[in-house]
Amino acid sequence: MTVLPTELGLSVLMRDGSQAEHKDAEGSNFMSSLLDGQVNEAGYTEYLAMLRPIYAALESVAARLADDPIAGTMIDPAINRLDAIDQDLAFWAGDAGVPEIRSKAVDTYVARIEASAADPALFVAHHYTRYLGDLSGGQAIGRILARAFDLPEGQGIAFYRFDAVPKPKPYKDQYRARLDSLPLTSEDQQRVVEEVKVVFGLNGALFTELSAHLPRFAR
Ligand code: HEM
Numbered sequence: 515m516t517v518l519p520t521e522l523g524l525s526v527l528m529r530d531g532s533q534a535e536h537k538d539a540e541g542s543n544f545m546s547s548l549l550d551g552q553v554n555e556a557g558y559t560e561y562l563a564m565l566r567p568i569y570a571a572l573e574s575v576a577a578r579l580a581d582d583p584i585a586g587t588m589i590d591p592a593i594n595r596l597d598a599i600d601q602d603l604a605f606w607a608g609d610a611g612v613p614e615i616r617s618k619a620v621d622t623y624v625a626r627i628e629a630s631a632a633d634p635a636l637f638v639a640h641h642y643t644r645y646l647g648d649l650s651g652g653q654a655i656g657r658i659l660a661r662a663f664d665l666p667e668g669q670g671i672a673f674y675r676f677d678a679v680p681k682p683k684p685y686k687d688q689y690r691a692r693l694d695s696l697p698l699t700s701e702d703q704q705r706v707v708e709e710v711k712v713v714f715g716l717n718g719a720l721f722t723e724l725s726a727h728l729p730r731f732a733r
Pocket of ligand 1: 525528529536541546549642643644646647648650651654686717
């Protein structure tokens with residue numbers, strides 16, 4: 515009897531298709547130093563300040579695509595991060611004020627998010643890579659930061675706390691089910707997977723820029 519391969523859902527294609535890129539992101543100098551407690555407050559503040567325009571772009575495009583039959587299925591304003599980032603920036607930057615960021619990596623990333631507004635399937639790749647990541651490894655990152663910086667209860671890590679998602683696991687399962695339900699041709703699914711790889715690369719470029727400043731960020 516011949517067993518035909520089962521058709522893989524989009525969520526599996528996205529995860530499996532970006533495994534190597536995910537490993538690269540995890541292994542970036544900046545991330546591993548941050549999680550090792552070797553990055554100071556200024557370094558984490560700059561990282562947050564770089565994430566701000568990225569989430570501003572994600573959430574502004576999401577608002578425009580809320581009724582789109584494809585992207586709209588994934589968009590959920592309850593998991594927006596911009597307010598949390600602002601809350602954290604106020605905590606980390608303190609009296610010094612939020613640093614002004616001039617970054618080619620951020621500009622390139624923001625332009626790519628904006629461009630995906632015209633091709634909503636690609637926006638799904640942007641949405642997945644950041645929000646599912648924040649709901650996954652991001653949860654551990656928040657806990658490690660709290661320990662490394664000995665943060666006062668709950669402060670400075672609002673970015674990793676999703677008030678609307680008390681338990682990430684069922685939310686992520688449901689998110690993956692929504693990905694699998696999207697009415698996309700296999701060609702479109704492939705384009706989404708390729709865009710996920712691009713998005714990981716854009717995040718990698720951000721880490722590369724930050725890594726170049728590690729001597730300045732040393733604790
Ligand atoms: C040191 C940094 C990181 C660690 C320790 C980490 C860890 C993890 C872990 C343990 C999971 C699996 C969680 C699960 O099975 O539910 C995961 C999933 C994920 N991570 Fe990361 N991650 C890191 C960085 C990143 C970055 C920088 C991104 C992208 C910007 C990212 C995006 C994702 C995505 C999209 C998933 C979901 C995969 C899926 O199930 O489809 N991660 N991460």
